Each structure stands twice: as C-alpha cells, then as structure tokens.
Amino acid sequence: MCHIEFCKALDGMGLAPSVVSGTSIGAIVGGFYAAGVSGRGMENILDRVGLREIGRMVDFSILGRSGLVKGKGVVEFLEKHLPARTFGELKISLKVVATDFWNRREIVFESGELIPAIRASISIPAVFVPVKIDDTVLIDGGAVNPLPFDIIREDCDVLIAIDVSGTNVPSKKNQVPSMFESIMTTFHIIESSFVENKMKVSRPDIYIKPALKDIGILDFHRDEEIRKSVKGDVERFKRELEAQMKQEKVVELKPKKKKRFLFFKL
Secondary structure, three states: OOOHHHHHHHHHHOOOOOOEEEEOOHOOOHHHHOOOHHHHHHHHHHHHHHHHHHHHOOOEOOOOOOOOOOOHHHHHHHHHHHOEHHHHHHHOOOEEEEOOOOOOOEEEEEOEHHHHHHHHHHHOOOEEEEEEEOOOEEHHHHHHOOHHHHHHHHHHOOOOEEEEEOOOOOOOOOOOOOOHHHHHHHHHHHHEEEEEEEEHHOOOOEEOOOOEOOOOOOHHHHHHHHHHHHHHHHHHHHHHHHHHHHHHHHOOOOOOOOOEEEEEEE
C-alpha cells in the first residue's frame, strides 16, 4: 500500500521507469507495475477485492513443517489479477530477487515464468512455505538482498529506492515480544543491517524510507492510515525527483548515451 502511493506519484508526474527490481512485497508491486498496471490501478484492485479475498490469501498450513502459510492463496490472487505470466510479457524490465536457501546465495529472476519467481521472493522464513524451482529451495530475497538497487545500478541514470521495512516501537517499555514479533523483527533487523552496510558503499540517487511505525504484514485493514502516514514522504520524493530530472536535462546538453530512468522497490 505504501509502494502504491509512490507509483501514483510517478504516474502523476508523467514519468515511467525503464527498469524495476524488487524483493518480497516489492516483487509483487514491481510485477504489477512492470505489467502496466498503474498505481491507481493497483489501488482499485485492492479496493475491489476487499478484505475477504485478501484474507483468503493467508491460507494457513496447520500441519506444515516449513511455514505457517502455504502461499497458494497468493498464487491464485496473482493469477487472477496480474496481467502477465512471463517476464517476456512485461512492459517494463523487471528483476526479482529470491534466496537459494541451501547454497546461501542470491537468485535473480529476469526471464521465464513470473508468478513462481514472485512467490519465491515473498517466502518469509517460518511464515511462508519455501518454493522449489528446478531443484532449488527458495526463500524471501530479503535474506540476502532486501534493497537490491545494486543489481541495476548500471542500468540507469536516476536510481530510486523505496524502503518499506518500517520501524517497530514497543507499546510498553521493555515489553517482551511475541514469538511472531520476534521472528519478524529479527528478520527486519538483519535486513536493516544489510541495507546500512550497502549504503556505505553505494547509494541510490533518491532514497525514501517512510516511518510506517508498527505496521504488520497482515495489517491490510489499516490501508487508510498507511496512505495518510506517507503523504509527507511522497511529497519529499516528488521534490527530490523533480530536482534530479532538472539536473539530468542539463547533463543531456552534452553528448551522452541514451537516457534511462530507473525505479526500484524493496
């Protein structure tokens, strides 16, 4: 929902990315956007399907050993609403990141079937059952590259990174987290460490990280709150992007290769 607000901002500015990369929820939003679905279009899909259909996406695996959620509901949602089945059908180049569990390495999908790649990228450890593609067990891409702007740094002139990892604030001082909070927050701590270290080496041209305080992965019912909370971030994003584009126009006066514009999402 946060990502959608930034997609709407781009649409309103009349700008379209030439390449998108994404991990986890960024892979889902990136898939829709790359398939030609506008920010408003994605918003309309969410408004139309309602909480009941979104709830069906969370198909709990009661006896499963590998994860709490099977993920078949997510696949069915994507098959019903995503207007592309392969990377070749996309209108914008897309790279989706997942993690090879047993070999502990990054896997980047940019060709072949689209939905299995997205499903692999969102396989949060202990939450979603891992995905097996070509004998490779895959989990959430955030385990190796939660903000993968590095994989497309050379493909763009203006690089935008939208980090929706958010922040967690305890309701009471020294409050002991639940088991689910421990798993999710620990994963986010590891992801944040990766991003911080990578930013020391190479930074995107525009980096936006909305606060998103205590927004859980299942808090779909808080959509209005989320949209309102990121308004200030969206306005700052638009100002920074306008400044970048003006600078790019000045650079264009000199002989240079064909300009490209990149939009990246977590």
